[in-house]
Amino acid sequence: MTSASRAVRALPLLAVLAAAPPPAPAAAQSLQPADWDAGIRLAEAVDRNPDPDIVEVDFEARVARVEIAPGVEVDAWTYNGSIPGPTIRVKVGDRLIVHFTNNLPRPSTIHWHGLRIPIEMDGVPGYSQEPVEPGGTFTYDFVVPDAGIYWYHPHVMSAAQVGFGLYGAFLVEDPDENVGIADDLIIVLSDIDLTEEGTLASPDTGGSVGMLFGREGNHVLVNGRRTPGLIARAGAPQRWRVVNAAKSRYFMLDLGEGHVFRKIGGDGGLTEYSEDHEFLVLGAGERADVIVRPTGEPGGNTVLRSLLHDRGYGSTEFRDLEDLISITFADLPPHAGGALPETRRAMEPYALDGATEIELELTVAQDPADKSFSYGINHVPFWQAQPVVAGLADTHIWTVTNSTDWSHPLHLHGFFFMVLDDAGAPVRPLEWKDTVDIPHRKTVRLAVRFDERPGTWIFHCHVLDHAEGGLLSAVHLELPLADFRNLLKH
Ligand SMILES: [Cu+2]
Incomplete structure (x- = not known):
C-alpha cells in the first residue's frame, strides 16, 4: 500500500519562503x-435573520x-x-443561532x-449539556471564530445516529x-448500512468484534447519493472542500494518472502553504x-475513486475500490x-x-469472562x-502510541493542535488540526495550546464504534490553582 505521506510532492520549503508573495488573483x-454541479450541490440552511452578521x-x-440512488429509498x-x-454557510465572526428540535425517537x-466555541455549545451530553429528549428543543448560539470547513453531527449514540x-x-x-x-x-463523504429489505441495518451487527473493527456502511455516499455526477469543463480548476463524515470508513481519493490534489487547507482553515498530493487520505472526521x-476528452468521462487504505486488519482484504463521483x-x-494558484x-x-508532556497509549483489552472487547486510553x-488536567493557556505535547491493530483518527474537541x-x-506546512490519524502500531506526537475556555473537553477516536467501545477520554481545563486561592479569600 502506497502511503499518502510517501506520495507527497512537497514544495521546497526554502524556495517557497524566498519567493515573493503571489499577486492577488483577479x-x-x-x-x-451552466448547472455543472446540479447533480451534487448540497442545499443550504435558510437564514431567517435579516442582520448580515447573524445567521x-x-x-x-x-x-x-430519502433517496440515495435511483429507486433506492430508506427511512433515514x-x-x-x-x-x-x-449546509451551514457563515462568515468568520458571524453569530450563529440554531433552533434545534429533536423529533427523533x-x-x-x-x-x-x-x-473553538464555549463548552456549553459543544453538544456532548454529560460534559457540556443535557441530552435533548424526543420532542425537546435546545438553542445553540455562538460566534464562529475561525474560517475553514467544519461539520456537525450528534454526540448521543453517535455511531448509530x-x-x-x-x-x-x-x-x-x-x-x-x-x-x-x-x-x-x-x-461530504459518508456511508450507510442497509439491510436487503432496504431498511437501516442494526448498529450492533457483529457484536463486540464489529465494534473492534469499526462498522462501515455498505453504501458509500457522496453528498447523500451513490456516485453522483458532475459535468465539468476539461482542464478547468475546481475547489473542493471535502468532509469525511463516515462513522468508520477512511477515504483515499484518487483522480487518476496525471492528476494531483493541490491541498490548500485542512481541518482548521488554510495551511501554511499549498502542497500537491497524488492521493488524499481522510480518516473519519x-x-x-x-x-x-480534471482533464479528459470533451464528451468523455472520468471518475473520482477511493482506493483501499490500510486502516488495519480486515480493511483491505476482499475489498473493491469505490467510485465516488x-x-x-x-x-x-x-x-x-x-x-494552479498557490496559497x-x-x-x-x-x-x-x-510544555507539559503527556503520554497516551491507545489500547484494547478482552474481558476474560465474556470475551468481549473494549478499547481504552492507557488501558482504561x-x-x-480520569481526565487529563490542564491549566488555562497551557501548552501540551501529547505522545500518542497506538498499540492496537486498527488505526484511530483521534479528535480533540474545542481546540486546534499541530502535528x-x-x-x-512541527510538520510543515503547518496545519491546524482537530482530528489526526494515529496509524495502527505507530506513534504520533502533537502540540496543543489550551486557551481561556474552561470545561471538560472530550477527545476520542472518530471511528465512532471505537469511541463507544471505550476509546474516549477528556481534558479538564480549569482555573490555575492561584485563582482558586484568590476566590477563597473573598
Ligand atoms: Cu479508533
Whole structure:
C-alpha cells in the first residue's frame, strides 16, 4: 500500500519562503458550464435573520424518507429531511443561532466538529449539556471564530445516529481570502448500512468484534447519493472542500494518472502553504480544502475513486475500490489551464519550551469472562477514565502510541493542535488540526495550546464504534490553582 505521506510532492520549503508573495488573483469567474454541479450541490440552511452578521436557522432532527440512488429509498435519520443535513454557510465572526428540535425517537444533541466555541455549545451530553429528549428543543448560539470547513453531527449514540444519516457540512468563509477559483463544491463523504429489505441495518451487527473493527456502511455516499455526477469543463480548476463524515470508513481519493490534489487547507482553515498530493487520505472526521483540475476528452468521462487504505486488519482484504463521483466532460474546448494558484498563510508554530508532556497509549483489552472487547486510553475505557488536567493557556505535547491493530483518527474537541515530527518539530506546512490519524502500531506526537475556555473537553477516536467501545477520554481545563486561592479569600 502506497502511503499518502510517501506520495507527497512537497514544495521546497526554502524556495517557497524566498519567493515573493503571489499577486492577488483577479476576481474569479466561473469556467464551468451552466448547472455543472446540479447533480451534487448540497442545499443550504435558510437564514431567517435579516442582520448580515447573524445567521439564524431552524434544525429539526427527524426520520424522513430519502433517496440515495435511483429507486433506492430508506427511512433515514435526518436534519430537516435530507442526508446530509443543510449546509451551514457563515462568515468568520458571524453569530450563529440554531433552533434545534429533536423529533427523533431517541435523545440527541448537535456537536460542532472543529469549532473553538464555549463548552456549553459543544453538544456532548454529560460534559457540556443535557441530552435533548424526543420532542425537546435546545438553542445553540455562538460566534464562529475561525474560517475553514467544519461539520456537525450528534454526540448521543453517535455511531448509530451518524450512521443513520445525521451530519452536515459547516463552511466558514473569510471575506478577505481570495484563492481565485469561482467554481467550488462541498463534498461530504459518508456511508450507510442497509439491510436487503432496504431498511437501516442494526448498529450492533457483529457484536463486540464489529465494534473492534469499526462498522462501515455498505453504501458509500457522496453528498447523500451513490456516485453522483458532475459535468465539468476539461482542464478547468475546481475547489473542493471535502468532509469525511463516515462513522468508520477512511477515504483515499484518487483522480487518476496525471492528476494531483493541490491541498490548500485542512481541518482548521488554510495551511501554511499549498502542497500537491497524488492521493488524499481522510480518516473519519478529517477535512481537506483542495484544488483539482480534471482533464479528459470533451464528451468523455472520468471518475473520482477511493482506493483501499490500510486502516488495519480486515480493511483491505476482499475489498473493491469505490467510485465516488462520475465526472462527464462537457462538449466545450478544454480550458487552457496555466498554473494552479498557490496559497500562503502566515502561521506561527507554538513555542514548546516548558510544555507539559503527556503520554497516551491507545489500547484494547478482552474481558476474560465474556470475551468481549473494549478499547481504552492507557488501558482504561472512558467509563473508568480520569481526565487529563490542564491549566488555562497551557501548552501540551501529547505522545500518542497506538498499540492496537486498527488505526484511530483521534479528535480533540474545542481546540486546534499541530502535528510534530519524530524530532519534535512541527510538520510543515503547518496545519491546524482537530482530528489526526494515529496509524495502527505507530506513534504520533502533537502540540496543543489550551486557551481561556474552561470545561471538560472530550477527545476520542472518530471511528465512532471505537469511541463507544471505550476509546474516549477528556481534558479538564480549569482555573490555575492561584485563582482558586484568590476566590477563597473573598
Ligand atoms: Cu479508533
